[in-house]
Amino acid sequence: MTKKYLYNISNKTLGSKLWKRAQKSIAGGSMLLTKNPDRYLSDYWPSYFQKTSGCKVWDLNSKMYLDFSYMGVGTNSLGYSRKEVDKEVLKKISLGNMSTLNAPEEVFLSEKLLNLNPWAQKVRFTRSGGEANAVAIRLARTFKRKDKILICGYHGWHDWYLSTNLSSKNNLNGHIIKGLNPGGVPSSLKNTTLSFKYNDIKTFTKLIYKHKDDIAAVKMEVVRSIQPKDDFLKKVREITKKHNIILIFDECTSGFRETYGGIYSKYKVTPDMIIYGKALGNGYAINAVLGKGKIMNSIDDTFISSTFWTERIGSTAALATLDTMKKEKSWIVITKIGKEVRGFWKDVFKKFEFDTEITGIPALSNFYFKDLNHLKYIRFISQEMLQKGFLANNVFYASTSHNKALLKKYFLAFEESCMDLREAMDKKNIDILLKKQHKIKKNFERLN
Template sequence: MRTGQKLYERAKKVIPGGTMLLSKRPEMFLPENWPAYYSKSKGCEVWDLDNNKYIDVSIMGIGTNIMGYGHQEVDAAVSEVVKNGNMSTLNCPEEVYLAEKLIDMNPWADMVRFARSGGEANAIAVRIARAASGKDKVAICGYHGWHDWYLSANLGNDEGLAQHLLPGLNPCGVPQNLKGSTLPFLYNDYEELENLVKNHDIGVIKMEVQRNEPPKNDFLKKVRKLADDYNIVLIFDECTSGFRETYGPLFKKYNVEPDITIFGKTIANGYALSAVVGKRAVMEAAQNTFISSTFWTERIGPAAALKTLEVMERDKPWEYITEMGKYVTVKWCELAQNQNLNIKTFGIPALTGFSFESENTLKYKTFITQEMLKRGYLASTLLYPSTAHTKGIIDPYMTNLEELFHVVSQCELENKNIDDLLEGPVCHGGFKRLN
């Protein structure tokens, strides 16, 4: 066992679940053999605790670093903040400048509240929207974090959120009296949403603009009209999709506007900052409830976000990562076709992924991660492109992947047995209890 693997064994004894984020648990990639921890990162390269260098062709900090790790200009802005003091009794002026910047980018909006993570920003948005609407029930579509209001969708029905990114989420610890307060609907199923609105006293519709498939039959515009007709607050969660195809929200592509939107992940290129942006008539309801936290006032997050937005506006990284994502997706399909494999691709280009259409899909995913790690890659069946992913990096990755696709094809033909090729347990496909 290497240093990182040993440290993860220690972590599981003192940290429930082993890590703070489900998506970073080694079990999600390569149980027992994933490096688990890093010592440094730069561009799209990551060094583990034994100083082994890997090229990150997976999820780039869970989608936080579209301009690569350790961006020089953003890091320099943060260094100035550290030098001049990150925290004091007074407020940092950067939060005002950043709020004004986000409103300038979103002329439909008037006010902003900041937090430091996507989950808490989602909780803030729901609290404000409930306060504004005067109603408790929320209709949701997509993944919106870990708080009680969201997980309550699984009370009495463990499959309520199964088709919203993570299957198997256990609402243990969520008060039972929240049952029925959050009601899920499927993306592009307008009739399902309409029935929820007509049969329940819905005050908030909260949804991702797009994740695995585009809107069909004017779905988003129909949702907007439905919200207007029933005096419902509409929230578009852009924590994941924001800044990946446009300078700001993805909903700009579809000519539809929410009452509130949420940004996170990419907005500060790896530094902690999330934003709730909305219309004054809704956002002022925040004054009628209590939403407050000490570390939402620290300075690093807003300073990093201001510099990130400045660089984004100049360099337009969303254009590059979208084209690179398209390039990678086409290459995956070509590799599969050449090996007579059936794969399904999903996601917007800048959040692209694939899965094998086989009963052994998780075993094949584990095998690819296992073998690519030996070749110096952090790889899975997802790629969140960054500006650091050049074709000089992607093309050799594809060459290595082609050899592994050939092995998978041999397994599908039963010339090889995938179980004989795996050197440890199969990766997890959702939320599972870790002992």
Template sequence: MRKYWLKALKLIPSGNLLYSKRPEMFLPNKWPTYFKKSKDCYLWDLKNKKYLDMIFAVGTNVLGYNYKKLDNRIKQTISYGNMSTLNSYEEVLLAEELLKINKWAGKVKFARSGGEANSISIRIARAYNKKKQNVAACGYHGWHDWYLSSNLSNKENLDYYISKNIKINGVNKKLKNTVFLFRYNDHKRLEYLLKYKKIGIIKMEVERNIKPNKNFLEKVRKLANKYKAVLIFDECTSGFRQTLGGIHKNYNVNPDIITYGKAIGNGYAITAIVGNNKVMKACDETFISSTFWSERIGLVAALETIKIMKKEKIWKKIKEKGKYIKQKWKEIAKKHNLEIEVFGIDSIPQFKFKKNNNILKTFLTDQMLKKNILANNTIYVSLAHKKNVLERYFNELDKVFLKISKIKNIKTQIKLQEAHTEIKRLN
């Protein structure tokens, strides 16, 4: 399998299509890299070796892999045809469903990736707020020029949200000083930007790794109203994992636009831009269109996934699993006198070692891989992570934590090439 990656490095820029799935991010020179098939929470590599997946990067398959009821619906759809001269009526049905879930909203557009959805939301907001085009952003929002341009004024701006030394060659330098970043819970910095930087759009994640301080989101909403800025919530990651819809429901704060992705299609490509009537009318004043946004499979996948979510109360189940995972991590770490920090929303639990995190995380991945388990320090919890699966995972993790507790000299006892620093994706 290593030979395919070496070949890929010659044929595909950077080797693959998603930064977060590069083998160097997990275990350089040892990671399986490619899969042949998947089912529930298991993967098979090209040699038919079976692995338990306790990562589920990057959060798309909330029901688990190859979910039978959903995939049967997709197969039926394929038999009817995916693309034609005419439109898929499912886009109307999905729009209706999303507006039932987001009663504050009035219109919906669809795309196929999170980066697209976030860029579309910015375009719509700029079309609406013509006099103030600048953006105040908080969190991770993808690869498009509008977002990466924040590093033009200071090449370290995105260090906090992605990673150090993000390369942005090709981003138009005329976009300098059009996007300004603020830290989560820092409403004073946000107000400063709104007051002095001609901000017409606030773009932010509602919650990822950090919980909002008391009334923070309410303050953001009030500031948006006061300075007549369009408030956009990016819930491409958090959406449909903590509630049926956006995590903003937990705080009773509605945006002007919200973006959904990942979980709503259970691995099939579909994202949504949902907004209130006033702002979404600006769509008629700008050209936003793409061929494969009209394909049928993603629309059907989202309709069926949301239907299953509603019936099974999926968000409640994965939250409870996530809480259990967090608690077990703490228990096992305490048992072996290891200092870890546990964080993240319950459906995406994360931890880090307080000392030597990256090399110890690499060691953990290596040791778990020897037991045919794909694992690091983050789990995108799915319905497929059942009790027996978690028991197997924690049994092996306990052994790894014991080994880590006995390490006296990392440089001499861990002979591994350290994994690349992961994307921070902080809110």
């Protein structure tokens, strides 16, 4: 086996100790499922960061790792601590982030986003994707005066979404996170949100005709793991138009990855409402709901309001992020990087005879082992890569900071790790080589 390790990993680091403390004081241990160290290497995962730069992350023990995994869970397509964005944010902080009056930046940002989406007439801002999704649903239901929603994809944690699993706990399986428990969601919401699978136009059509008089909106991700087939998106648009149903595209994740705006423009299918987030603020909290004026104006017939949606940092960061993206054409850069990584994965998997599948759009790529031991193999790769100075698993979210030199280092380390995995698989000793972890409580499983 190769032994070119940069670090000796330990379960007694400052990060692992703090994680133990967190589980005693924080419900669930962390705020986000994807940042729970039990999903990676449990006590051996660095868990907490001290500082960041580009795609570099320093843990609490001052060890530096190259992030070739989630990059802030899709928030930092321009890299961490991007100076052009941080400079504007710091400038506004020095002037004041909050007041009794409104921040002018929210007006500037709304105008810029509407220019990018000329079919839309109004915007509403939030500070998280789940909130933005809830706002879009409330507005759609208010405008249509109907309750039912059809969904395809992942749209957050709010009651309207989790109610999909009230009739069957498996309804949301296949929509990014498997096994979501709708505990605490009122049973009266049962069958108000119904799911359909991507590219399954037959099931979609059946649901439409069965519930067409009660459906307010169809909400879906434009694309995530697989590409649309047989004009799927166009057919969804045609059917929703025919039945006067609002079509909402959730582009919290896909926005600004392949185009300067929504990926919907690539497929030439225009929605009635759209949601942007994650990459919009390059690490600062900002989300936007855009829509046609008549739908957005229904906000006057309901109540949607939040104090911290008015803070200044989010809008300021988004304005600077959009300017930097446009200047560098970041969506082209990260797509090219993603394609290069996918090509490398394909060659390495073929070399070591791994039965895998690569999914997602280039800038948001994933791979899977077609094996019951998939999670064990990914954990082994994460363990090997961590010792080589990388935060890595089966997910790669590209950023402009993943330059040629760093890609070369990643390719070398990843191929060595795959070589070691092949050897462990052949010798059937992978369980011996994996670091022992405490018993992990399995609630939910993120699929990518």
